[in-house]
Amino acid sequence: MSGIGLPIDRRSLLCGFAGSLAGAALTPFTLPSIARATTPARELAVRSRVIEVQGRPATVFGIVDKAGHPGLDLYRSEGFHARLSNDSAEPTIIHWHGLTPPFGLDGNPLSQPPMAPGESADYAFDLTHPGTNWMHSHFGLQEQLMLAAPLIVRDDAERGIDRQDVVLLLHDFSFTPPEEILSQLVSGQAAHAGSGTAAMDMGMVRALASGMDHAGMGHAMPGMDHGSGTQQAMAGMDHGNGHAMGAMDLNDVVFDAFLVNDRDLSDPEVVQIEHGGRVRLRVINAAASTNFWIDLGPVTGRLVAVDGRAVRPLAGQRCEIAMAQRLDIELELPAEVAALPILAQREGDRTRTGLVLTAPGARVERVASKAETVAPPVLLDLERRLVAAEQLAERAYDRRLATDLTGSMMPYAWSLDGRGFADRVPLEVREGERVELTFVNRTMMSHPMHLHGHHFQVVGLASARLKGAMRDTVLVPAMGSVTIAFDADNPGDWPLHCHNLYHMAAGMMTSLRYA
Numbered sequence: 001m002s003g004i005g006l007p008i009d010r011r012s013l014l015c016g017f018a019g020s021l022a023g024a025a026l027t028p029f030t031l032p033s034i035a036r037a038t039t040p041a042r043e044l045a046v047r048s049r050v051i052e053v054q055g056r057p058a059t060v061f062g063i064v065d066k067a068g069h070p071g072l073d074l075y076r077s078e079g080f081h082a083r084l085s086n087d088s089a090e091p092t093i094i095h096w097h098g099l100t101p102p103f104g105l106d107g108n109p110l111s112q113p114p115m116a117p118g119e120s121a122d123y124a125f126d127l128t129h130p131g132t133n134w135m136h137s138h139f140g141l142q143e144q145l146m147l148a149a150p151l152i153v154r155d156d157a158e159r160g161i162d163r164q165d166v167v168l169l170l171h172d173f174s175f176t177p178p179e180e181i182l183s184q185l186v187s188g189q190a191a192h193a194g195s196g197t198a199a200m201d202m203g204m205v206r207a208l209a210s211g212m213d214h215a216g217m218g219h220a221m222p223g224m225d226h227g228s229g230t231q232q233a234m235a236g237m238d239h240g241n242g243h244a245m246g247a248m249d250l251n252d253v254v255f256d257a258f259l260v261n262d263r264d265l266s267d268p269e270v271v272q273i274e275h276g277g278r279v280r281l282r283v284i285n286a287a288a289s290t291n292f293w294i295d296l297g298p299v300t301g302r303l304v305a306v307d308g309r310a311v312r313p314l315a316g317q318r319c320e321i322a323m324a325q326r327l328d329i330e331l332e333l334p335a336e337v338a339a340l341p342i343l344a345q346r347e348g349d350r351t352r353t354g355l356v357l358t359a360p361g362a363r364v365e366r367v368a369s370k371a372e373t374v375a376p377p378v379l380l381d382l383e384r385r386l387v388a389a390e391q392l393a394e395r396a397y398d399r400r401l402a403t404d405l406t407g408s409m410m411p412y413a414w415s416l417d418g419r420g421f422a423d424r425v426p427l428e429v430r431e432g433e434r435v436e437l438t439f440v441n442r443t444m445m446s447h448p449m450h451l452h453g454h455h456f457q458v459v460g461l462a463s464a465r466l467k468g469a470m471r472d473t474v475l476v477p478a479m480g481s482v483t484i485a486f487d488a489d490n491p492g493d494w495p496l497h498c499h500n501l502y503h504m505a506a507g508m509m510t511s512l513r514y515a
């Protein structure tokens with residue numbers, strides 16, 4: 001890593017973010033609380049709502065506060081204190097993704113029973129860090145139906161700061177009910193034809209492959225540039241045995257739209273900002289099954305945090321984000337730029353979404369929903385450059401764990417160590433231990449792995465050691481391996497799973513259990 005203040009080289013700007021710059025119905029049931037949160041409870045309600053996508057009405061979920069705004073926005077010192085009501089017609093469980101509450105307050109299928117329609121519950125616990133987080137359903141496939149919202153925790157030191165925050169909540173959207181999507185995947189009917197992946201131009205794929213970042217790969221991927229020219233070889237079916245390197249699967253679901261704050265580029269959100277004014281973009285990938293590339297166009301931003309935790313700032317114009325991850329990007333609107341689209345393009349696809357920042361009085365031009373070129377696969381290029389601003393304290397490891405990411409597209413079955421959730425063998429730790437956990441991906445798809453209840457540091461990408469970002473979700477590329485380190489300081493039986501909703505539903509989930 002280069003130090004803060006070094007100039008950014010042109011190539012880095014083109015390639016991405018450059019080196020370092022700088023109970024019972026209607027009665028709240030009692031959940032365990034160790035909170036010192038003393039502020040009045042914020043009201044949050046899970047509701048059904050109707051949005052318009054491509055001119056058609058769509059019934060989805062939402063989580064809104066008393067004023068009808070999505071999610072929560074609070075200061076760290078307030079603590080987390082919310083009364084959550086299920087005003088929808090379905091049972092649900094809401095997870096506070098990025099927060100590290102006591103186990104019983106985490107909102108996951110192991111920590112609590114689903115909330116029935118009409119039920120409410122109080123949640124109160126301390127907040128350890130400021131950051132861009134989110135809340136989402138951890139029940140069934142509701143996340144695909146947009147049961148997600150921002151959960152912004154602000155630093156008290158930034159009270160009164162002259163800065164405009166803009167939240168970008170990303171979704172992938174389908175008019176097909178998620179249960180049908182899953183059953184099509186499982187029955188093998190979800191043809192790749194028509195998906196963004198299948199639409200990849202093979203010349204482009206080879207070009208991308210030659211410039212690809214292999215940092216996280218266990219081995220080089222000679223098969224990436226196989227030259228066979230068939231779409232299936234690159235974008236198609238899993239070769240199953242995990243040895244064939246001729247293919248990498250990117251997107252296994254065909255979506256109808258990609259949304260930022262409920263809207264696509266046919267009618268994007270337009271946010272007015274002042275020239276020279278400081279803006280903090282809080283990008284949240286709430287998509288069920290999509291990795292994106294965020295593109296700032298001509299403007300150079302500073303990536304200052306990932307997954308809600310500060311990193312040494314990186315300057316750049318383009319940056320990848322895997323499912324469930326977050327990016328905090330600071331930028332200013334230069335005087336010569338009247339309108340700045342902030343775009344999110346699906347990996348392996350030309351389709352993109354976004355919103356537009358504008359100066360007062362600026363004309364907003366229509367932005368095409370297809371980019372001119374296919375976006376490359378999201379790999380570990382960014383991960384390799386990230387350095388946590390606040391490192392995990394140096395200490396010896398007490399326990400080393402490993403888990404294999406297993407499964408395939410055909411048949412559609414995903415697992416950890418060859419086991420689905422129902423017959424899982426939990427990984428075991430003891431309280432107080434420093435734990436190192438290595439994910440070894442034996443499949444042809446990348447998997448965004450999420451550990452509940454902890455922040456971990458990314459300390460290994462294949463054989464390379466690093467003092468990487470503090471995260472709660474890390475992408476493990478096809479046939480690659482990633483090592484994380486964390487302190488076992490929050491007892492529970494914590495879900496550990498792929499955050500691709502369909503992979504999780506198909507069995508790619510276990511737990512980390514305190515002995």
Ligand SMILES: [Cu+2]
Nearest residue numbers: 447498500503
């Ligand atoms: Cu996965």
